[in-house]
Amino acid sequence: MKNPAFSMLELFAHIHQALNEIVWGMPLIILILGAGVYLSYRTGFIQVTKIVLIAKSIVSGFIYQKKGEGDISPFQALTTALAATVGTGNIAGVATAISLGGAGAMFWMWFSAFFGMVTKYSEIVLAVHFREKKPGGRIVGGPMYFLQKGLNSRILAVLFAFFGSLAAFGIGNMVQANSVADAVNLAFGVPPFMTGIILAVIAGAVILGGIKRIASFTEKLVPVMALIYVLGAVTILLLNMEFIPRALASIFNLAFTPEAAAGGFVGAGIRETVRFGVARGIFTNEAGLGSASIAHASARTHHPAAQGAWGIIEVFIDTLVICTLTALVILVTGSIESGLEGAALTTEAFNRGLPGPGGLIVAFGLIFFAFTTLLAWSFYGEKCFEFLFGTRASLRYRQVWIPFILVGAVGGLRGIWNLADTLNGLMAVPNLVGLVGLSGLVVKLTKEYFKR
Template sequence: MEFFNQILLSLDGMLGGAVWFPYVLLGVGLFFTLYLGFPQVRYFKHAWLVVTGKLDRKGMPGDTTHFQALTTALSGTVGTGNIGGVAFAIFLGGPAALFWMWATAFLGMTTKFVEVTLSHKYRVQTEDGTMAGGPMYYMDRRLNMKWLAIAFAIATVISSFGTGNLPQINNIAQGMQATFGLDPMLTGAVLAVLLALVILGGIRRIAKVTSKIVPLMSVLYVVGALAVIFYNLENIGPAFASVISDAFTGSAAAGGFLGATIAYAFNRGVNRGLFSNEAGQGSAPIAHASAKADEPVSEGMVSILEPFIDTIIICTLTGLVILSSGVWKEKFDNVFERADMQILAGTYSDQKEADKQQLYLYLNDATGHSVERYNGKVEVVSGKPLNRDFTVINARSVAEDVVFSVGSREDLFTGTLNIQDGRLEKDNIVVSGKSLIHSAQLTTQAFTRGYFGDYGQYIVSIGLLLFAFSTAIAWSYYGDRAMTYLLGPRSVMPYRVFYVAGFFWASFSDTTLVWNLAAVAIVVMTLPNLFGILLLRKEMKQTVKEYWDDYEKKTTEKS
């Protein structure tokens, strides 16, 4: 399994984690933005008219309303990425990362518009009477590339587990255990039953549930965020200023934060933004294919609103909460994850300018530093190291008050530790101390710095539960539409049963391998989809023209 995991990590490094990948995604969005004349701006108002149902006509084919299709797609994108993903981006790239998330969302609004319109245009009605659509259908029916459609559908099934299922319940279970002390298996069992009750009813029940959950969780999260933002109102102006200025200068060191280059912030901000709103991935078109509409462009316009709501509104609120509260540059007592920790040769301090400069270059993969990883032995007595010829770096910050334990924090270690290339050789050693934190843990701390005080953490926990649960619901639909394409409607029920079983299992299991598998599968979804919509660029432009010609004609006849 370790060998397989290393292969997945290598593939991800060459694909989604590669330098070129964000440029491809942004490049396609920029191309269509210019080619179609900034549709995310010109059609924004019209999109709201469509989603409210004011332009609907009776008898249109489909299973859900525009609003239900929007909330189903939003439930797939508004998830843990909005809580932990933004925090992770700021942790890595500083305030500038939020700017690049905005830029990604702005271009992603056009990408969503194109992929949803084309997928909706080539949707089909299945044997059971429901609508099925998505990139695999235009790849097959329009481009005559069945092999590409099959590859996309298989990747969608894998991603449904790796993106929408296993990591989501794993995050929920850990959050419920940390906040309320609930056993992960109990959390998994209860939510697996609720998930089954929802998804076994098909798209109509899924749409009804998500149309209730998405507005509820959004309002709850927004109220909690505003309670922090208004409490720290004097910091909002400087926070906005740093987001804009740092985008073109890089983020300077501040507190425990050691700084980030422009390139580093760009890469991390774009990555988090893209995987938060899923623009270009091809997942949202599957949800929108169910909408009652006889004009593909009208449903494409509804999808313009997704990156706006997901990233421009919700991710921005999360970012402002973190920046205005100041927690992103503070050190907190925590247990160090091995993936976040490394041990450097020599003694470094974030209070010395020369040391900060060396660490800045090292952590941002820049040249010109003399930092080396530690190789040697560390003598420890009652958890405290005796020799001082090394520095522990955790979460890209200089760790303080470092303690070594065995198995748990309470059982202090005494003896000799071997360090090889900056890593501990013993697997059972627990390292703790003060350092920066990231992901959902950082957002949780930020929500305690507002009018609700420590109770703010419960808003994050409940928000994480609702966000992640709704994501699992939406991705089950993406997976069952992919299974419908691959093996027909009869394969859907076995898939749903397996999906629920996996959901329960992941609540108490290590899903690292699945995360890495999903990272590769997402790219296998995204690249063919971007390639396909580029091939159909002329058809897209003509389809939009025909829509407006028809709309103006109907408007004239009414008047």
């Protein structure tokens, strides 16, 4: 006789899988892409037409980092947001997109990133414009604030904060802790439980210091870890230069070819190529989810659009640089024919390109990318929770967050991980409603800033 409890677990798994496919299916992908296209059109495609002024704005932000109201510098806001976006998606996500959707999936990652630049820009502009000063002088903002104050919708604001505070425990906490534990166990043989304890202690010391300590930590670690990974990938590409044109040709040719089948994947049609490319692109740069704007809202800046410019650079670095390098390494080394998926495929590619150090670069990349993602998402979740339950709830959220790192490291509560992925997608819905509804204000603030 079948165990009733086991049957209930099976039923829950099937229900969740169906729900997740709906949430992360084509309708949401079309909605996010559509919002990006619409916002790009309304702002005059500033990711192209204003690129020189955006570059000047970034340089100005470096020079005058102490000017303007806020808790952290514009660069610290960028590195905190990059800490959340540059993660396992850049290593495992790209590999998954290519192994399941073919080389052409990379084209659709670029496509989503191009329009995602303005989506991310718009999120930040609104988050900074509607941010609030809390007791003690702290500055807070994000989609929940522009939905409530700008769109006058308390319901949408609460929904975003609810989804965000819960999704953070899965996608930003336990999944990342488990990725670190697995990478450390594979590379050095350290038991996941020990890794979990060490992670919880280090992360706790950083997280309990609030956004200033998190930003100070990510400001130093993110550039270093990104540079090591990029240098490793570039070295492999330089050693395999003759294969780069062929790799690029396969990306463009297979982006529109229904019979995109070769090597380790079987018959991935055009629908799957588009779906995996766009979905993985959104997953890795988070444009449309609204999460990164929570970090940028704390930045010292003299105008919302000035900080918004950093969001465009953020998507560029995450997807058009790091994800592209990962994809090209996989393609030029021929690792796509190995039949592997996810992080294992990227590890195989780096090992083929740089036997010995290649695997270590990916291992350390997974460890540090996942760890900094954990730190940034703790702040995102906390601010969402604070919006729902008040300032005093922040400390309680941190106190609950830290033990869950150990739970994730040892592989516990995997059902919550899956549910968090669904909640992560649901965050996008109220955020996109706010972006489209307040697009007129984004246009106004953009024109105001770039006329100066």
